[in-house]
Amino acid sequence: MIRCVIVDDEPLAVKLLQDYASRIPGLDVILATGDVFAALQAAQNNQADLIFLDIQMPELTGIQFMKILNGKCRVILTTAYEEYAVQAFDHDVVDYLLKPFSLERFITAVNKARERIQAPAPPQSSSSSSSAPEFIFVKSEYKAIRVDLKNILYFESLRDYVAIHTTTGKILTLQSLKSFEDLLQDSNFVRVHKSYIIAADKVSSIERRRVVIGNIYIPVGDTYMEKFREKFPVR
Numbered sequence: 001m002i003r004c005v006i007v008d009d010e011p012l013a014v015k016l017l018q019d020y021a022s023r024i025p026g027l028d029v030i031l032a033t034g035d036v037f038a039a040l041q042a043a044q045n046n047q048a049d050l051i052f053l054d055i056q057m058p059e060l061t062g063i064q065f066m067k068i069l070n071g072k073c074r075v076i077l078t079t080a081y082e083e084y085a086v087q088a089f090d091h092d093v094v095d096y097l098l099k100p101f102s103l104e105r106f107i108t109a110v111n112k113a114r115e116r117i118q119a120p121a122p123p124q125s126s127s128s129s130s131s132a133p134e135f136i137f138v139k140s141e142y143k144a145i146r147v148d149l150k151n152i153l154y155f156e157s158l159r160d161y162v163a164i165h166t167t168t169g170k171i172l173t174l175q176s177l178k179s180f181e182d183l184l185q186d187s188n189f190v191r192v193h194k195s196y197i198i199a200a201d202k203v204s205s206i207e208r209r210r211v212v213i214g215n216i217y218i219p220v221g222d223t224y225m226e227k228f229r230e231k232f233p234v235r
C-alpha cells in the first residue's frame with residue numbers, strides 16, 4: 001500500500017482527489033485536509049509515502065511546503081496555475097497535474113509515483129546531511145512566519161499558547177508543543193519538561209535538574225530525564 005495525503009484549501013478539490021484515489025488499488029488515503037500544517041506534520045512523522053499537494057494555499061504555498069519537507073516523501077502537485085511548473089520540478093516532484101484533470105491523467109501520475117516509491121533507494125553516503133529541516137513555518141495570528149531553527153533557543157508552553165523564544169525575540173502560536181516535538185524529532189531539539197523543548201546546542205551549562213540557556217533556567221522533568229541523559233551524557 002502507498003500511504004498518501006491530500007492537501008488542498010478547496011473542499012471540492014479534496015473530495016475529487018479522494019474519489020479518484022478510492023478507485024486505484026494500493027492507495028491508502030491516511031489524511032485528506034485543507035490544513036496544510038496537519039499534512040506537513042504527517043509527512044514529517046514519516047506517515048506518508050506520497051502527497052497530492054496544491055500550490056496556492058493561504059497559510060503556506062506548495063513550494064514552501066516542499067522546501068520544509070526536504071524530500072521526505074514523494075509529491076504530486078495539483079494546481080490551476082501553469083507558471084510554477086519549472087520551479088516545482090526543481091524540487092523533484094513526481095508529476096504536475098493541471099486542474100481540471102481527468103481520472104486517466106491522475107492514474108498516470110500515480111503510476112509514476114509508484115515506480116519511484118518502489119525503486120531501490122540509492123546508498124546513503126556517511127557524510128550525507130540530516131533530514132531535519134533548516135527552518136519551519138509557524139502559524140501566528142493570521143500569517144505563517146518562517147523561523148530558522150538555528151535561531152531558536154527553546155519552546156515554552158503557556159496554557160493555550162506556545163512561545164518560541166529566539167535570538168531575535170518571542171513568537172506566540174496556538175500550535176501545540178507536541179506538534180513541535182514530533183516535527184523536530186530528528187533534529188537538535190529535545191523535550192526536557194512537559195512545558196519545554198530546548199535547542200541542545202544553546203545549553204551553556206547543566207545545574208542539578210536544570211539547564212541554563214543564556215540567563216534562563218529550565219527545569220528537567222522526571223518523565224524526560226532518561227532521554228535528557230542520553231542527549232547530555234555527563235562524564
